[in-house]
Amino acid sequence: ILTVVFGAFTLIAATLRKVYHLKARGMSIVWLLISVIYLVYLHGACIFFILSIASVNYLLVKMFATTKYFSFVLWTFNLFFLTCNRVYGGYSFSYFGQHLAYLDSFRGTFRWHICFNFVTLRMISFGYDYHWAQQGFRFDQEKHTQRCSVCKSGRTCYLFLQERSLDRNKYSYSIYLCYLLYAPLYIAGPIISFNAFASQIDVPQNTYSIKGVTLYGLRWVFSLSIIELMTHLFYYNAFALSGLWKHLSAVDIFIIGYGVLNFMWLKFLLIWRYFRFWSLLNGIEAPENMPKCINNCHNLESFWKSWHASYNKWLVRRCKDKTAKCVGYIHLCCCMA
Known part of the structure; x- marks a missing residue:
């Protein structure tokens, strides 16, 4: 059933892109609508919780991205809701009034707070990519191209897409929500950075041919x-x-x-x-989890980097400053627990 659903989603998205020549903004709206339909089936009325938390996170990122309190605010907010989601079991609508209690009968087929762990990683990824863009971080494209065999061949590697900063209009609310809820990667990943996602929703990946x-x-x-x-x-x-x-x-x-x-x-x-x-x-290349066979991992470090490779890359990139490094390890412990 899931294969049929994703096949239909892919056909719709590809057709609309080709007919209307859609780029980042247009495709983000298409995939956002598709993903919302998907999430309504999965989580029912609980999609309200996801959109509410994601919207507040977006506002906080926009408000604090240029301040020295950014890392503290971003991590505190996300770890707070990550903990509350688990403690309260995804919340009940009756908490917000008995007139909403009937919505508890429409909670979908899958617990939303389980999938929200991945949404949390994406919210933090968006926050830091926007924060670094605001600080004027520049990626040395020429130096990278000289060293990267993929980029030398005329294609674009994932590292290049991840590290280069985007135009400010790419950090819009619609692309942000599309990134958080993108249907093919929503349930289990792999985890992709916001910069890489936004780049590829604009221009599809060219690393893999048909x-x-x-x-x-x-x-x-x-x-x-x-x-x-x-x-x-x-x-x-x-x-x-x-x-x-x-x-x-x-x-x-x-x-x-x-x-x-x-x-x-x-x-x-x-x-x-x-x-x-x-x-x-659908033109989005995410990092490959398990690039090596488990029997080819000879120590714990190699095992970890290979098993959940996309999460390892996410963790390493988010830990560029001391605050993020400290709470990043706390987040690792929370996710593994």
């Missing part, structure tokens, strides 16, 4: 067939869940644990690459 995207999709289908074979032929999860491993030898327990770990790696690979595939079809 053939490259097609091969990417075929590799995903192959990976799906592998996990289907694993679930039918190997019983690692059954041993782990049933408790039979308690009666086995140490070597058998190691084999079961190793098998479960590989199964989990392949499962998350399928999830992240599925959503990234649909994003690529």
Whole structure:
């Protein structure tokens, strides 16, 4: 069903872009409307909470972007709601008056505060990209092009899109909301920076050709067939869940644990690459999670950088100043908890 839905969304967006020659502003409105429809199905009336928090965050970023209190305000606001969302279980409309209590019957099919963790990362990303643009941060494009093999070939790499500042009109409310709610990456990511997203919604990515995207999709289908074979032929999860491993030898327990770990790696690979595939079809390249096989990670640092590579890149880029670095690690602990 999700494939049919994303296929319809992709067809609508591509048709409107081609017919009306839409750029950043036009495509942001198209994808915002599509994504709102998607979120109404997922979260029902709870989309009100998402839009309200996102709107206040936008106002705070615009107000404090040029002040020395920016990092403190941005992180405090986002961590506050990240905590409250979890403590209050996504809130109840009855908190705001009994006349709104009936809306609690229309909460959709998926808990909104679970997905909001990714929205929080995007709100912070927008804030810092706008903050650095206001401070006049300049990316050395010439130096980067000399070192980057992708940019040398005439294409545009993700790092270039992420680091260069945009025109001020790109930091508009419509593009901001489109970035937060962009349907293909909304549920599970991968996480993309605002600058990279806004650049590609204006001019679609050129890193992957049509053939490259097609091969990417075929590799995903192959990976799906592998996990289907694993679930039918190997019983690692059954041993782990049933408790039979308690009666086995140490070597058998190691084999079961190793098998479960590989199964989990392949499962998350399928999830992240599925959503990234649909994003690529729509011209948005997000960082690849799990670029390396889990069996090719020889230490914890390599494992972390490879497992959730897009989040690692997000975390490293947000930690350019001391305040962000401190609360960034707090946020990492909150998300992992």
